[in-house]
Amino acid sequence: xxxxxxxxxxxxxxxxxxxxxxxxxxxxxxxxxxxxxxxxxxxxxxxxxxxxxxxxxxxxxxxxxxxxxxxxxxxxxxxxxxxxxxxxxxxxxxxxxxxxxxxxxxxxxxxxxxxxxxxxxxxxxxxxxxxxxxxxxxxxxxxxxxxxxxxxxxxxxxxxxxxxxxxxxxxxxxxxxxxxxxxxxxxxxxxxxxxxxxxxxxxxxxxxxxxxxxxxxxxxxxxxxxxxxxxxxxxxxxxxxxxxxxxxxxxxxxxxxxxxxxxxxxxxxxxx
Numbered sequence: 584x585x586x587x588x589x590x591x592x593x594x595x596x597x598x599x600x601x602x603x604x605x606x607x608x609x610x611x612x613x614x615x616x617x618x619x620x621x622x623x624x625x626x627x628x629x630x631x632x633x634x635x636x637x638x639x640x641x642x643x644x645x646x647x648x649x650x651x652x653x654x655x656x657x658x659x660x661x662x663x664x665x666x667x668x669x670x671x672x673x674x675x676x677x678x679x680x681x682x683x684x685x686x687x688x689x690x691x692x693x694x695x696x697x698x699x700x701x702x703x704x705x706x707x708x709x710x711x712x713x714x715x716x717x718x719x720x721x722x723x724x725x726x727x728x729x730x731x732x733x734x735x736x737x738x739x740x741x742x743x744x745x746x747x748x749x750x751x752x753x754x755x756x757x758x759x760x761x762x763x764x765x766x767x768x769x770x771x772x773x774x775x776x777x778x779x780x781x782x783x784x785x786x787x788x789x790x791x792x793x794x795x796x797x798x799x800x801x802x803x804x805x806x807x808x809x810x811x812x813x814x815x816x817x818x819x820x821x822x823x824x825x826x827x828x829x830x831x832x833x834x835x836x837x838x839x840x841x842x843x844x845x846x847x848x849x850x851x852x853x854x855x
Contacts, residue, residue: 587649588613588745588776589634594643596633597800603629604800607643611778613744616771618791619780620811622821625797627780628669631749634778635666648744661689665743669750669780671734676721679733683709686740701740708739711766713759727754735763739770746770748779752786764790788812788836796820812836824849 589611597603604626611617619627632638633645636652645652648663665686673682686708687701709715712732717725722733731754738746748767752760760783767777768790781787787794788808796803796811798820804811814827817838824846826839841849 586612587646588615589778590644590646591633592644592646594633594640594645596629596638596640596642602641602800604633604797607802609795609802609805611776613648613776614771614774616768616777616790616792617779618787618794619778619797620782620784620787620794621797621803624799625820626800627797628749629800630797631666631668631747631778631780634745634747635664636660637666658689661741663743664745664747665738665741667731667735667738667746667748667751669753671730673722673730676723679709679714679717679720679722679725679736680705682722682733683714683736683740686737689741704742705736705740708736711739712736713762728756728759731755732759732763735766743775745776745778748777750780750782752781752783760786784812784817784838785836788838789833808836812838 587610591607591609594607595602595605607630619630621627629638633640634647636655636657639653647655647660683705684697684701687697687704690701691697706715709718712735714729714732714736717729717733722730725733731751735748735751746767752763755763764786767779771777779791791808793806794808794811795805796816803820804816812827814825817825817827824841826841828837829835830837
């Protein structure tokens with residue numbers, strides 16, 4: 584069995600005639616929790632689409648769990664890879680339980696009926712994401728944060744080996760942000776490979792053992808948070824000065840943006 588869950592080899596891809604990512608080469612090990620960071624337009628969401636098979640590379644090759652992604656049938660891929668997109672539109676008034684059960688679709692038999700195992704997987708997924716009390720509520724009645732946790736529950740109901748997430752905490756308050764990432768760490772410890780796109784650099788430093796920093800469609804740096812999230816690297820890639828320090832409590836990095844007066848002051852000191 585390959586120790587790699589995901590491998591990119593010289594991957595270039597995009598939309599229309601515009602390349603969104605170029606010559607990406609890296610591997611994600613099984614059971615790893617990897618954060619993908621970078622400014623808007625750097626190719627983060629494109630990376631998730633490529634890993635999930637939604638977008639096909641123009642050049643290069645992608646392997647999932649030791650097998651070329653192009654050789655997977657959609658049902659087989661759905662049994663092994665689950666995706667939590669940045670936004671999910673559900674206009675029909677399904678109940679929360681019904682939405683979560685959609686995650687069992689790749690596992691259903693030829694008649695498409697849920698079995699007890701499917702119902703149990705859905706219940707467990709709802710409990711782990713704290714949406715079990717909402718089981719009978721309509722998805723159209725929920726807040727943005729509640730909906731996002733339901734979509735995560737749907738992905739967990741797939742019982743995947745790889746979980747791909749595009750800004751899973753974007754609509755959540757602080758409590759539910761840390762609960763989601765505590766859960767992702769638990770899933771990682773259970774052996775699930777987790778790749779998550781983040782804009783919050785502090786969450787990336789706190790939870791991700793490895794960070795891939797994208798810059799204009801290319802890998803600017805790949806390594807531990809302390810190796811990647813340096814003042815020099817973040818200032819260059821994001822195009823603005825930041826303050827990087829170590830949190831006394833967590834011993835992980837904290838990254839703070841600097842307002843214009845502080846940026847100007849920093850530059851004056853640099854000119855001396």
